[in-house]
Amino acid sequence: MVSHSRLRTTFVRASFLLAIASPNFAQDSSRRDSTPGESAPEAKAEAAPDPAAVIDAIIQEGKENSKVWETLTYISEEIGPRLTGSAGLERANVWTRAKFTEYGLKNSHLMRWGDIPVRFDRGPSSARMVSPVERDLEFTTPAWGAGTDGPLRGKVVKMPLTLEGLEEVRDQLTGAWVLTKSQRRRRNRDKEAAEAERELREKIDAALQEAHILGKVVGASRDEITTGGKRGWRELTMETLPTDVEVTIRRQDYDAINSRLSDGEEVELEFDLKHYFTEGPFGAFNTIAEIPGTEFPDEVVIVSAHLDSWNGPMSQGTQDNGTGSSVTLEAARILMAAGAKPRRTIRFCLWTGEEQGLLGSRGYVESLSEEELAKVSACFVDDGGTYYQGGLFCVADMEPMLNAATRPVHEAFPDLPIDVVVRDKMPRGGSSDHASFNSKGVPGFFWTEKNRPGLEGMGYSFSWHTQNDTLEHAIEEYLVQSATCSAVTAYSLAMADTLLPRYVPEPEPETDPEAIAAAMAADGFEAVETPLSGEWNGVFTEPDMPFSLTFVVNAEGEVRGTTQSGETPRQLEKGRWNAEEKTLTFEYESGSFGRLTASAKLDEDGTLKGSVKADPDSDGYAWEAKKKTDA
Numbered sequence: 001m002v003s004h005s006r007l008r009t010t011f012v013r014a015s016f017l018l019a020i021a022s023p024n025f026a027q028d029s030s031r032r033d034s035t036p037g038e039s040a041p042e043a044k045a046e047a048a049p050d051p052a053a054v055i056d057a058i059i060q061e062g063k064e065n066s067k068v069w070e071t072l073t074y075i076s077e078e079i080g081p082r083l084t085g086s087a088g089l090e091r092a093n094v095w096t097r098a099k100f101t102e103y104g105l106k107n108s109h110l111m112r113w114g115d116i117p118v119r120f121d122r123g124p125s126s127a128r129m130v131s132p133v134e135r136d137l138e139f140t141t142p143a144w145g146a147g148t149d150g151p152l153r154g155k156v157v158k159m160p161l162t163l164e165g166l167e168e169v170r171d172q173l174t175g176a177w178v179l180t181k182s183q184r185r186r187r188n189r190d191k192e193a194a195e196a197e198r199e200l201r202e203k204i205d206a207a208l209q210e211a212h213i214l215g216k217v218v219g220a221s222r223d224e225i226t227t228g229g230k231r232g233w234r235e236l237t238m239e240t241l242p243t244d245v246e247v248t249i250r251r252q253d254y255d256a257i258n259s260r261l262s263d264g265e266e267v268e269l270e271f272d273l274k275h276y277f278t279e280g281p282f283g284a285f286n287t288i289a290e291i292p293g294t295e296f297p298d299e300v301v302i303v304s305a306h307l308d309s310w311n312g313p314m315s316q317g318t319q320d321n322g323t324g325s326s327v328t329l330e331a332a333r334i335l336m337a338a339g340a341k342p343r344r345t346i347r348f349c350l351w352t353g354e355e356q357g358l359l360g361s362r363g364y365v366e367s368l369s370e371e372e373l374a375k376v377s378a379c380f381v382d383d384g385g386t387y388y389q390g391g392l393f394c395v396a397d398m399e400p401m402l403n404a405a406t407r408p409v410h411e412a413f414p415d416l417p418i419d420v421v422v423r424d425k426m427p428r429g430g431s432s433d434h435a436s437f438n439s440k441g442v443p444g445f446f447w448t449e450k451n452r453p454g455l456e457g458m459g460y461s462f463s464w465h466t467q468n469d470t471l472e473h474a475i476e477e478y479l480v481q482s483a484t485c486s487a488v489t490a491y492s493l494a495m496a497d498t499l500l501p502r503y504v505p506e507p508e509p510e511t512d513p514e515a516i517a518a519a520m521a522a523d524g525f526e527a528v529e530t531p532l533s534g535e536w537n538g539v540f541t542e543p544d545m546p547f548s549l550t551f552v553v554n555a556e557g558e559v560r561g562t563t564q565s566g567e568t569p570r571q572l573e574k575g576r577w578n579a580e581e582k583t584l585t586f587e588y589e590s591g592s593f594g595r596l597t598a599s600a601k602l603d604e605d606g607t608l609k610g611s612v613k614a615d616p617d618s619d620g621y622a623w624e625a626k627k628k629t630d631a
Contacts, residue, residue: 057339058484058491061337067330068329068330068476068483072471072479075317075322075325079091081122081309081310082307082317083308083309084355084356084359085118085284089352090282092325105289105290105336107288109288110287111286113284113285113359113367114363118144118241118279119276120144120275120276126271127249130153130268137249138223139247139313140312143228144229146215146242146244147245147275152214152245152271154176154269156177156257159216163204166203173213174211175212175213179219179257179261180216182220214245219257220248220249222250223251224461227465227466233356284352284359285352286360286363289332290345290348291340291342293342293344293345297344298345299344300377301378302376302380304350304433305325305328305350306321307351309321309355310355310465313467315470316469316471318469318473319386319463319464319473320383324381324382324384325350327389327486328348329350338487340487345494349361349379351433361433361436376437377499379444380486381444382486387449388481389418389449390450391447393426393427393448394445395503398443398501398503405489405492406485406488416450416452416478423589423595425589430446434446455475532577533551533552535550536548549561549562551575553577558576560572572588573589575587582601583600583601584600585597590614597614598613606626606627607626608626
């Protein structure tokens with residue numbers, strides 16, 4: 001395997017040492033001058049201007065003097081991708097704090113939520129086929145993954161799939177790039193088969209390592225290649241840096257290489273992966289600023305987005321989530337330009353560590369006392385890409401206030417309607433920072449983003465965590481609406497007579513199939529044995545994300561149960577099983593994307609294969625599942 005140099009690089013640190021040392025950059029994490037429980041020193045009781053006139057001024061400023069595209073351009077092109085703990089995110093923290101101060105907000109600071117033991121940064125990298133023809137490859141590597149010490153060129157050998165195949169290519173492996181396909185996780189009932197497969201994989205991997213291959217080249221299942229990170233990054237040290245190089249290339253590049261190999265041609269590839277590791281620890285920070293409330297400064301409405309991104313070689317971190325960060329900054333600018341003096345504090349938070357598990361927002365929430373949490377009226381999160389803020393999910397008690405808060409935006413942008421949709425309950429989980437607040441009983445909202453006919457764009461899955469997450473695919477018109485919407489909604493709630501009503505969560509749904517069947521029997525639901533009944537282990541095939549399912553079925557084909565991909569199980573609704581066609585449909589509430597519709601068919605080999613969609617017209621996300629136990 002190829003080992004990168006363990007450079008304790010200084011080039012990524014030097015320009016920021018003074019900034020980090022500055023009290024304005026890294027305040028004491030125990031300081032609470034920006035939390036809901038204390039009044040900001042600048043907050044003074046003074047007569048507020050007419051709220052209707054302020055809303056008109058907000059809308060006029062947002063529509064006619066927008067700076068959101070200018071902000072997004074700077075974040076995307078001047079700062080670039082912003083991996084948690086990286087120099088890019090450090091620049092973004094410093095710059096966004098300065099912008100909030102420039103706009104006139106108070107208490108602009110960086111809140112420390114944790115430390116990063118080893119910083120990871122990328123330099124200019126390249127991937128290409130050098131023979132029999134020259135061809136540039138679209139590629140990615142995992143963050144905190146091994147790089148190369150300069151360009152590495154070598155022939156390509158297909159990954160052996162059996163021990164016999166390994167022996168056939170063993171003498172070709174040294175100094176070679178080994179080509180393989182992206183492997184889906186298999187959820188196999190047969191433990192012996194699964195164990196045999198694991199042992200085979202370990203033997204082949206050991207042989208590859210012993211042969212000193214250059215690395216693995218993995219063909220993605222589609223042309224959009226997804227960047228993630230190596231596991232264990234929070235425990236990484238300079239003595240335990242990874243050494244095994246793994247590169248993922250898009251589907252059409254894989255097909256081009258594989259086709260030539262199948263035709264008997266010799267293929268050479270060259271990769272130059274500049275990966276820099278810097279010994280820490282480095283502080284990890286959220287950027288926070290506020291407009292203090294004039295009457296209730298300890299009560300807070302939060303406008304937020306996550307500032308961090310993945311840092312794939314071709315990505316700018318634009319739609320995930322430069323767009324949301326720009327919208328949050330622009331909402332703050334608009335409110336200040338409009339002369340807003342809200343009764344409650346409006347706090348603007350740019351979270352970091354979101355991509356690694358909502359770390360920044362969780363750190364913020366955990367720093368608050370119960371009394372402080374009780375005074376957070378709501379937290380809004382913009383993390384849905386480049387489309388416009390088109391809706392919110394809430395419970396019935398919240399609907400009147402949210403409808404009133406968003407109505408002026410709905411009227412100002414008639415071609416971009418907003419829907420406030422009532423659900424039975426607020427989500428406990430979710431894949432963005434609103435979940436950190438909902439888990440504590442604070443109303444957290446993920447803006448549902450929509451488009452209009454004639455300006456559809458490329459769709460979020462096209463850019464999400466991929467090489468296509470660039471400025472060219474962002475849509476300015478939608479960002480103008482989103483920034484204006486964020487400003488108006490936050491101001492309206494900050495001026496309301498009361499805090500937004502709280503939702504009292506119900507007990508989590510049961511996930512044990514026998515317990516579900518017993519509960520259903522008490523409710524008149526009589527379960528029967530079917531091929532579907534029981535527990536299933538599933539995985540979304542792109543991106544590779546595991547989940548579990550539990551099904552209980554009655555004689556009429558009605559299906560009840562749960563699905564779980566995080567900490568909180570989701571109740572299945574409208575479930576139907578067609579025994580003759582072996583097809584399944586159901587709906588469930590997602591923590592981030594509202595109501596999702598799933599469909600699947602049971603194959604002859606016992607695999608459920610299907611898709612889940614938020615929009616009936618979309619392709620959705622493919623998934624498959626294998627049964628774990630019988631009910």
